[in-house]
Amino acid sequence: MSIDSAKISIQQVNKSFRVRRRPGDLKGSSQSVKALDHINLDVKPGEFMVIVGPSGCGKSTLLDLLAGLTTPTSGQILLDGKPITGPNLDRGIVFQQYALFPWKTALANVEFGLETKGVPRKERRAIAQEYIELVGLAGFEHRYPHELSGGMKQRIAIARSLAYDPEVLLMDEPFAALDAQTRESLQSELLRIWEATKKTIIFITHGIEEAVYLGQRVAVMTSRPGRIKEVIEVPFEARTSEEDLRAHPDFVRLRHQIWDLLKDEVKLAQEQEKDRSLQSGTGKISGKGAATHG
Amino acid sequence: MANTGAGAGIGEVLVRLEKKEQSTQRRALGWTIEKLLLAFRSSIVIIAFMVLWEVAPRLGWTNATFLPPLSEVLSTWWSLLLSGDLAEHMEVSLVRSIGGFALALVVSVPLGLAIGWWKSVAQYLNPLLELFRNTAVLALLPVFIMLLGLGETSKIAIIFYACVFPLLLNTISGVRNVDPLLIRSARSMGLSPVQLFRKVVLPASVPTIFVGIRQAGSASILVLVAAEMAGAKSGLGYFIQYTQFSFQITEMYAGIITISIFGVILNYALVTLEKKLTAWKQVSN
Known part of the structure; x- marks a missing residue:
């Protein structure tokens, strides 16, 4: 290729x-x-x-x-x-921990990226609706994230990432x-x-x-x-x-x-992790922190 | 196999949700009884307290001169309200506490947002803020009176001062404790720092800011009464102090009741506002 x-x-x-x-x-x-x-x-x-x-x-x-x-x-x-x-x-990202905005409804979460993109309100709503249907959650548009199960949250997160068409x-x-x-x-x-x-x-x-x-x-x-x-x-x-x-x-x-x-x-990774824990004395993996920081 | 099974599972959940709604409608009658029971549970103790207040002085359990029966206090309160004596003091107190509170809100929330957002600023300011926060506000009352006199300025200033710290510290912690994952997620969608702040950091910190608003609300009343007792010519604190000195005991209790009603109303208003603004939060019953 x-x-x-x-x-x-x-x-x-x-x-x-x-x-x-x-x-x-x-x-x-x-x-x-x-x-x-x-x-x-x-x-x-x-x-x-x-x-x-x-x-x-x-x-x-x-x-x-x-x-x-x-x-x-x-x-x-x-x-x-x-x-x-x-x-x-x-590029759209879907995280392990969903990363939905808890103060927004499912629909508003899906609209979020479109809002940033500058899509007008009416169109935004229609697109978000379409993607909520695509992930099989029609009827749950006005639920807040805490009212959804883990699987549903991840579906909404996927819909959110797809909605702005990355x-x-x-x-x-x-x-x-x-x-x-x-x-x-x-x-x-x-x-x-x-x-x-x-x-x-x-x-x-x-x-x-x-x-x-x-x-x-x-x-x-x-x-x-x-x-x-x-x-x-x-x-x-x-x-x-x-x-x-x-x-x-x-x-x-x-x-x-x-x-x-x-x-x-896997065996090697486990050894490394043990070594790192011993070295730092806290058991924390500093690399992970550095990766997510900033 | 498992895939289709789980697919059907979602449909099943939907059906179950619908059924649940129907059955709640059918149980509407049961709900009213439930509500009555709830009203009974939440009011019985306060009613008992009021009855005790009424009965104790009448039966001679306490000295009726220093604790007049509730009915007398209430009738005095009513006549004071009608004559406009109380209204005058209430207005003065209201202006002072709401003035100081509002001023603190306008200053501390933006300041707190800024301090929380720029980490280095927080590092410089934190020790000083901790020192101020842990100095009892009323200890500074003489200083305020010395510097600003006995007029409105010193009253509003000390209420302002008492409200600033809960507001400031809660706003700072609200901004600093926004879930980093939400920030990462928003950043990955290409939000500019300004958008990130407006659309993610601000709404995410609203619940913590409200903790500060409520703390400031109760602080404003506490300090108001103390400041008015220490040196004032009007206001509810002054009224309570003055009536006590001139041995108008029922009037004094009328003043105290006014303060507590004022406090309850303020707290209720803030809680209602909070509920409205943070309706998205998980309610723990």
């Missing part, structure tokens, strides 16, 4: 954070921690790309970079051939906080929405089964510093019509293959 046909092109991206050795230590003994190491990945237009990796491998850092919330230490990320310089409505949908472990049944139903729902809207989706998860079920390709990341270990093609056509994809022999084989790639990394 050539670079200029890619929707998103991640080129030689490195990201390091400066962290203090000990919290509260003000005298410059900070060290540089490498979160991402030479990431290269191209995502085709309309592709469903899943990135899977052990916890703390820098998946969320990568997503922050894609969102434009932080900038890479070196390398660049191109969207339609143009480098990403900051956050913009051409080029790419970035999803950061969106179903991790949901119970197993809601998660499975939302996974198939997401595939249906993807087929209906033909969006490019970058989906981050630590669930292997979720990765194989959703992704057309699955990028497996190593433990910190995060690198792309391998990109695996998932060759299923029309997943939604498949009776029971999860029992398919190919599904089982792919799941096993990814698990093989991941298991050493």
